[in-house]
Amino acid sequence: MTTTRRTTQFLAALVHGVEVERTAIRFTNSEQAVPQSRRFLRAQLSARGFTPEDELTDRVLLVASELVTNSVLHGRTRAMHEPEMIGLALSVKPGEVLGILVTDNSPDPPVQIIRPAAVEDGQGLRLVSAMADHWTAAPATHNGEVVGKGVWAFFVWPGESNREPPALHHRTPMEVW
Structure with a gap:
């Protein structure tokens, strides 16, 4: 999860690259956010020519489900009766890379727990x-203040899996939302 050359290249292509298509939505932090996020991404991928049978569609939907579920379970910072939002963004550089970004209000980075595979x-x-x-996480900032976190997941465009990530062109810092 550490920031690597690969992460920087994916981010540069999706955040600073030309011809990048971006779309985003926000959901109430609740269990309904998971199926809502899947419907949103399924429609976005379909609009870009991916079918429900495509391997990339399956991978993106599974990863999004896991990241949104983590936000619902671990990203809440307010009492349950208070509204709180989760963000989901899709960035696509056709022919190269696709990325999803899930944001929540918790500044705590995701932690991978090592458990036996038999434990669900x-x-x-x-x-x-x-x-x-590849995936990474970073604090989300607003006006220089940490206001949560963002978790990116990257997918190399189908048929391009043996390629290096897109070349790094920019090195400017970014806010994750």
Whole structure:
């Protein structure tokens, strides 16, 4: 999860790259956010020519489900009766890379818990690591103040899996939302 050259390259392509398509939505931090996020991403991927049968669609939906579930379970900072939002963004550089960003109000970074594979609970980040080509997390800031976190998951465009990530062109810092 540490910031590596690969993370920087993916971020540079998706945040600073040209011809990048971006869309975002916010959900109430509740169990309904998981199926809502899947519907949103399924529609966005379909609009870009990916079918429900495509391997990339399956991977993106599974990773998004795990990241949104983690936000619902661990990212809440307010009492249950108080409204709180989760953000979901999709960034696509056609032919190169696709990224999803899930944001919540907790500044605590995600922690991968090592448990036996037979234990179902706590496997979310293990699945994210297995399904995404790379992932990372960073504090979300607003006006220089930490206001939560963002978790990115990256997917190399289908047919491009043996390619290096896009070349790094910019090195400017960014806010995750």
